[in-house]
Amino acid sequence: MTDTQFTYLATKYIDTVFRVALNFLKNKADAEDITQTVFLKLYREPKPFDSEAHIKHWLIRVTLNECKKTVCSPFRSAENIDDYANSLRFDTPEHSDLFDAVMDLPQKYRVPIFLYYYENYSTAEISKLLSIPTPTVATRLHRARALLKTKLQEVNDHV
Amino acid sequence: MFDEKKMKATFDQVHASDALLTEVLEMMPNNTNQHIHKPHRIARTLLIAAVLLCVLAGTVTAAVSGAVRVNGDIAGIMDSWFGSSGDYASGSAIVKYDEWGKLSMNIPAWSRESLDMDVAERLVASYLYTLEGNTVTKGGFTYTIHAILYDSNTGAVMVCWSVENPNGLGEYGLSPNGEVFLLEGSAMRWVVGGRNYLDTVNSTDTKLYISSFGVASDDELWARFGVCNDPENGKYAKEFDEQKIILPRSDRGGMKALTFNDNITVSPVAIRFDALEESADLEELIIAYTDGSEYVVFSDSTFVDNTTYGVDSSQGYVTYSFNRIVDVDKVSAIVVNGEVYAVN
Structure with missing residues (x-):
């Protein structure tokens, strides 16, 4: 190269x-x-x-x-990670809340949801990248979304 | 709340620093000013020790007084938590994609079972309680807590409560699996547990009965009820008139439970895994009974989930609440990811 x-x-x-x-x-x-x-x-x-x-x-x-x-x-x-999060400049409090909520997820959910929603990889591609079965990726995405829903609801409650 | 657009906008703000790019480019041999950035490090074991101390300190939290006996339809309440009388007793897996081709709904198949009242009375009924001053009225809505179930062995909490407004309840959302949630524009305002399911047996147009499931941390248990005075702004509305009520923890003690491998606890209503590595994958959990029957709690491979709630804590424990009562007197084994743990 x-x-x-x-x-x-x-x-x-x-x-x-x-x-x-x-x-x-x-x-x-x-x-x-x-x-x-x-x-x-x-x-x-x-x-x-x-x-x-x-x-x-x-x-x-x-x-x-x-x-x-x-x-x-x-x-x-x-x-x-909070120190780093505080150094970031988000457009709205909702973006900051989402960053915190994603970072608060367990690692096995955090990475698939980032690859899926940010990097636009399919469940099959994530399956290959992480060396886990495709149904496991789907399940982790399901659970990650449910956890994010709960966490963002809790954050919103404290606004 | 959470969508792809917001995810992109959020992580677009995360960048490698200019200094890091400079260091990466300087790694090329033709660059004369090579150096590798190495941050200060400390031993990981020290961090783990510190976390353990925090957890142990938190467990000192004592039971709160104020628990009183339930004077209601105990059988009906337990059926709403663990039975199959409602409209959402079972369902096939639902997978949907939005207009951009992204996964928008991903609900595994589930199946509830008829409540066996003999088992329920033997293992669970005496642990139900409620609290004094169990009603909150805000903006025409009356919220009432009817019963609480707290399992100290697993931390699982179930709450049966209702919201009533003779003039109508306004908007709310309902998932295909019976999960009920507030919408942007909902005038009702509640925060109870982690997941809430509609009890279709008892609910009417002006009164909803809701079963909430959660897992208690070492902090106090609480619920918030109220009204949104700014429903047009939906979930980001700032104008809430709400009341927080502390839910007592029963001092009744833990339900009968089984322990496996020193880190798995199975009670009649939930299972808890302790001391799990963060990377540990729980892909399948089956409870086997002495009569040869099985309860598939969840299975990734068949896309089945017969839990009502699950918490994967960053503190290293995982708890799932069951959608039926497990007769711990008749369990022969549990099977976790194919590994069999027999009852001694």
């Missing part, structure tokens, strides 16, 4: 990788570490890619794999 190609891809997909990692790990510092690692792997990847869609899929898959390794690591930073 040439430096020009890498610069183009890093600039275009750094947010994608960072968002996936942040959703998985709920931790900005770890997400930044993962982002660096993933792009280093991209730079060193010897196999050619079929298309840009292929590259994006590869980036997300490698990001998820690196996140899983990080979760198993005995050392993780102690950053609170």
Whole structure:
């Protein structure tokens, strides 16, 4: 991969990788570490890619794999996601509430719902990315939506 | 409340920093100023210890007085929670997509069973209670709590309550599985439990009986009832006139329960898994009885869900409330993801 190609891809997909990692790990510092690692792997990847869609899929898959390794690591930073959330500039309180509610979901629901509703992956594609059966993806989406519904209702109650 | 457009607008605000992009670009060998960002780290075990201390401190919360005996149709109340007399006794899975092709409804198949009153009286009936001062009146709506069931073994809570307005109740939503919810424009205002189901046996045009299911944390139990003075603004309305009432926890103690593997508790009304890894997947749960029959509580592979509520806590426990009473005296085993845990 040439430096020009890498610069183009890093600039275009750094947010994608960072968002996936942040959703998985709920931790900005770890997400930044993962982002660096993933792009280093991209730079060193010897196999050619079929298309840009292929590259994006590869980036997300490698990001998820690196996140899983990080979760198993005995050392993780102690950053609170609330500090990072407070640094974000949302258009409305509802967006802020939604971010908090998604981040409050258990990891196994947080990642599928992000990939489905933000990255527009199908349940079959998410199934492959996460190496879980498609019906499990559907069930997790169902439960995640129910949890979000409850959490957002609770948030609204305290407005 | 939650839609794809709002999800995109929300996470569009999440960006990798310029500094991170610079660091990534500097990883290329032709860049001379290479360095890798490494944040300060602390041992994860310390974090786990801190969390455990918080949880243990929270369990000191004591029972609240004010629980009184239920003077109502106990059989009817339990049927609304655990029976099959209503209009939503069973249903096939419902999967729908919206105009953009995205999944908009995804309800697994469910099936309720007739209430066995002998079992209900033996295992559950004596645990029902209500509270003194169980009525709230706001803006023409009268909310009444008829009965509460709190299972201290699993944390599951069931509440039977009603809302009445002789002039009409206005708008509300109803899911194909009987789940009832408020809409933008609803004048009623309630917050009870995590899921609410309409009791179609007793409800009328001017009075709804509702079965609410939730799971208690270590905090106090409460419900809020009232009226929305600004229904045009729907769920984001700021003009609520509501009253919060504290629900007492019965000091009756826990119902009879079974324990498996030191971390699974099965009561007649719910199941609780403790000390689960966050990544643990509960894909299938079956309760097997000594007579050979089975209760499929949920199964991802067959897309069946016979729970009334489920909580997957970030504190590492998972609780599901059953849509029928489990006769714990006749359970032979539970099967979790294919692994059999037999009753000793």
